[in-house]
Amino acid sequence: MILRTLLALSSLLITIEAHAHRPPSLVPKGWTQELADPETMTRRFASPDGRAWLIIKQTMADTSALDQDMDDVAYRADETITYQNRGRSWIAVSGYWGDQIFYRKSNLACDGTRWHHIELGYPREDKKKMDAAVTRMAHGMTEYANDCGSHSR
Numbered sequence: 001m002i003l004r005t006l007l008a009l010s011s012l013l014i015t016i017e018a019h020a021h022r023p024p025s026l027v028p029k030g031w032t033q034e035l036a037d038p039e040t041m042t043r044r045f046a047s048p049d050g051r052a053w054l055i056i057k058q059t060m061a062d063t064s065a066l067d068q069d070m071d072d073v074a075y076r077a078d079e080t081i082t083y084q085n086r087g088r089s090w091i092a093v094s095g096y097w098g099d100q101i102f103y104r105k106s107n108l109a110c111d112g113t114r115w116h117h118i119e120l121g122y123p124r125e126d127k128k129k130m131d132a133a134v135t136r137m138a139h140g141m142t143e144y145a146n147d148c149g150s151h152s153r
Contacts, residue, residue, distance in 0.1 A: 026056060026118060026137045026144075052122035052130060054137075058147075059115045061108060069115060073106045092138065099124055103134050107141045110148035116141060 027033075027045050031054065035044040042057040062069055070091040074084055079102065081095040089108035094101065101124055106117045118137055122130050 026140050027054060028133050028137075047122070051126060052120065055117070055119045057117050058109075059117065061113055061115050063112060066108070070106070073104055073115075073117065096124070097121070101127055101130070103138075105138050105141060107145070109145045114148060116144055116147070 028047070030048045031045040032048075033043060034046050034053075035042065037043075040057065041059075042055060045054045045056075047053070066088075070086055073091050074081070074086075074093045076097075079095055079097045081093055083095065084091070084093045086092070089112070090106065092103075092105040094103040096102070100121045102119065102121050104117065104119045106115045108114070109116045118141060120130070120134060120137070
């Protein structure tokens, strides 16, 4: 009886410890997955009310042209950029696209060989409601720096 109890407690501790080391999910609670494409390593999610969307994906990094990779993340047709900041291994950009706010962030991962991207869109009037979620996602991306499943460009 004591041995069974110890084994059960040991199993519980292992489960808790494994869960404690898992990175936090970037997807807000209640959002549903609409698309999962393993070939392009892209997933798309929608908010419960359908007003906001999130795309998470990975692409190969061009180590000889990281500035060009970042420009490709930053600049899109018909967008007005209101914020852009970049470091050696990341870029964040946001602004307006029609009546939508967009936010994109990309971090170099996998020893600089791959970009991890998040992209969000939501109505301008939802800005205050979305600010905390956007901040949490942006900061949480670093937890995935070693998420390096196989992928080809």
